[in-house]
Amino acid sequence: MSGPSQPQNPVLGSIRTELLVGLIFAILAMLGFIIVAIIYFADVALVSSMAPYGAPAAAVGVLVGFGIVFLIMFAISIIVTIRIYRMYKAANSGDVAALKAMNSLGWAIVALIFSGLIPGIMLLIAHGPIQQLQ
Structure with a gap:
């Protein structure tokens, strides 16, 4: 049984490595976002149970708002x-x-904003060499 096929072009190998690094850090960012969202929503229950007459509406609103953002x-x-x-x-x-066909500066900027700096930077670095491939 053989492993995944290795690209023959050294530039393609470099692109593959950059994309792998971006993928790993995008997965880590994705996990971080869901964990933080869960923590904010769990805090709503915690704040509500700790207050003697219910949680202050402002505190619950802020926690729910941040949870929705994440x-x-x-x-x-x-x-x-x-x-x-x-x-x-x-x-x-x-x-x-x-x-x-999938290479796009727009998606690199979206990755930079929503998946953390490293995935976005890796896509920006890989953009030029991908465009030069034939």
Whole structure:
């Protein structure tokens, strides 16, 4: 049984490594967002149970608001992570056409904002070499 096919082009190998690093950190950011969202929603129950006559509405509103913000960031991070994974699979299999079709500065900026700095920077670094592939 053989492992995944290694790209013949050294530039493609470098792109694959950059995408793998971006993918790993995008997964970590995604997990971080969902954990923080769960903590905020759990804090709503904690604050509500600790107050003698119910939780102050402002405290509950803030906690729910932050939880919703992190859920939205989690959802966008899932989309970015899936896109990085598809790009990684295309680079790993040597499918230059699919890799170039998915390459976008817009998605790199979205990754920079919603998946943390490292996935976005890795996509920005890989953008130029992907465009130069033939």
